[in-house]
Amino acid sequence: MLRFLLGRLGLLIPTFIGVTFVAFTFIRLLPGDPAELLAGERGISPERKAEVMRQLGFDKPYWQQYLDYILGIFQGDLGTSFSSKKPVLDEFMTLFPATAELALCAIILAVCIGIPAGIFAAVKRGSIADQAIMGTALVGYSMPIFWWGLLLIILFSGVLQWTPVSGRISLLYFFPQVTGFMLIDSLLSGEKGAFLSAVRHLILPSIVLATIPLAVIARQTRSAMLEVLGEDYVRTARAKGLAPKSVIGLHALRNALIPVVTTIGLQVGVLLGGAILTETIFSWPGIGKWLFDSISRRDYFVVQGGLLLIAGIVMMVNLIVDVLYGLINPRIRHN
Amino acid sequence: MTNTSPATGADTDKVQAASRSATWANLAEFWYYFSRNKGAVIGLCIFVALVTVAVLSPWISPHDPDMQYRDSFLVPPFWEEGGKSTFILGTDAVGRDILSRLMHGAAYSLWIGVIVVTISLCVGIVTGLISGYAGGTVDTFIMRLMDIILAFPALLLALVLVAILGPGLTNAMIAIALVLQPHFVRLTRAAVLAERSRDYVVAARLAGAGHFRLMFKTILPNCLAPLIVQATLSFSNAILDAAALGFLGMGAQPPASEWGTMLAEAREFILSAWWVVTFPGLAILITVIAINLVGDGLRDALDPKLKRS
Numbered sequence: 001m002l003r004f005l006l007g008r009l010g011l012l013i014p015t016f017i018g019v020t021f022v023a024f025t026f027i028r029l030l031p032g033d034p035a036e037l038l039a040g041e042r043g044i045s046p047e048r049k050a051e052v053m054r055q056l057g058f059d060k061p062y063w064q065q066y067l068d069y070i071l072g073i074f075q076g077d078l079g080t081s082f083s084s085k086k087p088v089l090d091e092f093m094t095l096f097p098a099t100a101e102l103a104l105c106a107i108i109l110a111v112c113i114g115i116p117a118g119i120f121a122a123v124k125r126g127s128i129a130d131q132a133i134m135g136t137a138l139v140g141y142s143m144p145i146f147w148w149g150l151l152l153i154i155l156f157s158g159v160l161q162w163t164p165v166s167g168r169i170s171l172l173y174f175f176p177q178v179t180g181f182m183l184i185d186s187l188l189s190g191e192k193g194a195f196l197s198a199v200r201h202l203i204l205p206s207i208v209l210a211t212i213p214l215a216v217i218a219r220q221t222r223s224a225m226l227e228v229l230g231e232d233y234v235r236t237a238r239a240k241g242l243a244p245k246s247v248i249g250l251h252a253l254r255n256a257l258i259p260v261v262t263t264i265g266l267q268v269g270v271l272l273g274g275a276i277l278t279e280t281i282f283s284w285p286g287i288g289k290w291l292f293d294s295i296s297r298r299d300y301f302v303v304q305g306g307l308l309l310i311a312g313i314v315m316m317v318n319l320i321v322d323v324l325y326g327l328i329n330p331r332i333r334h335n
Numbered sequence: 336m337t338n339t340s341p342a343t344g345a346d347t348d349k350v351q352a353a354s355r356s357a358t359w360a361n362l363a364e365f366w367y368y369f370s371r372n373k374g375a376v377i378g379l380c381i382f383v384a385l386v387t388v389a390v391l392s393p394w395i396s397p398h399d400p401d402m403q404y405r406d407s408f409l410v411p412p413f414w415e416e417g418g419k420s421t422f423i424l425g426t427d428a429v430g431r432d433i434l435s436r437l438m439h440g441a442a443y444s445l446w447i448g449v450i451v452v453t454i455s456l457c458v459g460i461v462t463g464l465i466s467g468y469a470g471g472t473v474d475t476f477i478m479r480l481m482d483i484i485l486a487f488p489a490l491l492l493a494l495v496l497v498a499i500l501g502p503g504l505t506n507a508m509i510a511i512a513l514v515l516q517p518h519f520v521r522l523t524r525a526a527v528l529a530e531r532s533r534d535y536v537v538a539a540r541l542a543g544a545g546h547f548r549l550m551f552k553t554i555l556p557n558c559l560a561p562l563i564v565q566a567t568l569s570f571s572n573a574i575l576d577a578a579a580l581g582f583l584g585m586g587a588q589p590p591a592s593e594w595g596t597m598l599a600e601a602r603e604f605i606l607s608a609w610w611v612v613t614f615p616g617l618a619i620l621i622t623v624i625a626i627n628l629v630g631d632g633l634r635d636a637l638d639p640k641l642k643r644s
Contacts (some may be wrong), residue, residue, distance in 0.1 A: 011482070018483035102595045138374075138631075142623035144575055145581045147598055147616030150605050158606040273488030277579055290490065292583065295498045303495065311486040 023307040079301030088305035097180025099286030103271040106209035118221025140215030149208040149281040159238040166283035170197040213267040224256040265321030368636035375632020390439035400439040425610040436592035443593040451573035454512035459495035459519020467527025481517040506588040526558030560637040567630035569621040589629035
């Protein structure tokens with residue numbers, strides 16, 4: 001197992017170095033330069049511009065800038081945002097819980113509905129229920145989520161007025177952030193109605209973000225279950241006279257879940273990409289919206305740091321999924 | 336020296352005829368399995384209809400897509416109160432006919448799909464072939480490069496690339512193609528690794544086939560099935576990603592009637608004029624569903640494992 005883990009880590013290191021290089025290079029390819037951006041419409045004299053570029057380290061040779069950047073990463077210094085004047089890492093840590101809360105709710109929703117739906121469709125293969133579930137999954141899989149979000153706003157916020165249009169909690173409530181997760185903090189605050197307000201704000205963005213992962217998980221579960229249900233050991237379990245529930249739950253599902261776990265892990269990238277759209281539609285103050293706004297504003301160090309941190313999260317989750325996969329499937333571990 | 340005896344010429348003709356009939360037999364077999372999937376056939380019909388509308392839109396659309404009717408701002412669809420029969424699906428905030436814009440927008444979406452898939456397929460196949468065929472350091476380098484691209488969420492990477500290249504449809508297509516091509520590289524490489532030690536490849540090598548011929552004429556045709564299925568999925572992804580970029584203001588720019596851009600322009604009216612938001616999204620959804628249905632059918636028809644089941 002240790003060799004397997006070291007092998008996976010060994011693959012990760014060059015990829016991480018590559019990611020740092022990409023993030024570093026990309027922001028230097030953005031049109032304009034940071035000094036002009038900082039000056040805004042006021043303009044900047046050549047002397048002052050040279051001074052600003054020197055302060056930001058942009059006057060140094062390219063390789064030296066890269067080296068400084070790598071050293072900064074190891075010291076937790078990802079630069080300072082031009083717009084907020086705060087360190088990028090601090091901003092990220094402040095906003096990340098909002099995205100994590102949204103992504104966690106979305107993935108829980110996707111798993112809790114997607115896996116049972118996939119199992120049911122596989123067990124009832126060819127039935128109307130199977131076709132309905134797979135048809136719905138196809139629609140979910142093909143959904144432009146930014147449009148889906150707008151439709152839900154029209155229906156639930158506009159027509160029915162059940163949910164708010166934007167934000168994480170009503171402005172009526174104010175309490176200190178403890179965990180950054182609004183659901184937990186609102187409970188801890190003890191303010192009456194705060195938790196309900198947080199739930200009402202979270203529900204539509206979670207549904208929107210969960211749509212594609214839910215469809216993918218349902219399709220993958222059905223396909224994995226169908227494969228497993230045709231295996232000899234399932235036939236043997238049935239022949240022994242085991243109850244259908246225990247054949248499906250104990251024998252089939254445990255094996256079918258192996259590829260589903262990988263699929264769930266792969267959804268992290270989808271969730272973080274989808275967070276950009278979802279957070280923009282619902283004005284959700286998370287890292288997706290923060291990054292999109294920073295790209296639009298050309299906030300160099302935020303884009304550079306944000307790219308690195310998000311790629312780092314995706315890589316870490318992929319590593320965890322790989323290790324989990326190795327743990328539950330010895331054939332992978334020994335290859 | 337290529338002296339061909341009459342007997343050898345006749346043999347060549349026979350081989351060519353047999354090859355042609357085998358191709359027809361393969362196509363017939365493909366259609367047999369594809370047409371068994373009713374969803375795929377429906378998807379194909381919708382797709383053909385979309386292509387027809389896209390091609391004929393300059394002649395069949397009721398209005399000029401950019402024409403602003405100053406007396407008809409936010410007119411609802413004809414069945415709603417206040418609707419006009421000349422604007423079947425209503426008009427947008429500046430009085431443009433939504434149906435005409437949707438018809439012209441179909442051409443944008445299909446064009447985006449074709450260009451993105453062509454770029455990512457060509458680059459992906461060549462890179463994957465080189466990676467799988469060459470092996471060693473070249474393979475490691477290419478695969479790590481693909482890992483780096485895949486470490487970023489696709490939409491985020493596409494957004495940054497568009498920010499570098501400048502907002503616009505062409506740059507959005509380039510960015511999406513770059514983001515999608517690692518899937519083709521990985522698939523091609525995996526297929527090449529599976530095929531390169533097969534007897535027919537060894538035989539071709541022993542017969543004196545060069546690297547180029549081995550890669551493109553011997554191995555590639557036998558790796559095409561998964562690539563065709565992936566191309567279909569990438570086609571729908573390209574349409575969705577381009578619409579998302581358009582929606583975020585980084586793709587096609589107004590007044591283009593690209594569906595994502597139409598949605599972006601309609602955002603502020605979501606609570607007052609449902610039709611400006613509903614129809615462009617519905618057009619994207621129907622197109623992507625149709626292409627995904629075709630993709631599912633292609634997978635069923637081209638995957639030998641599924642054929643047996």
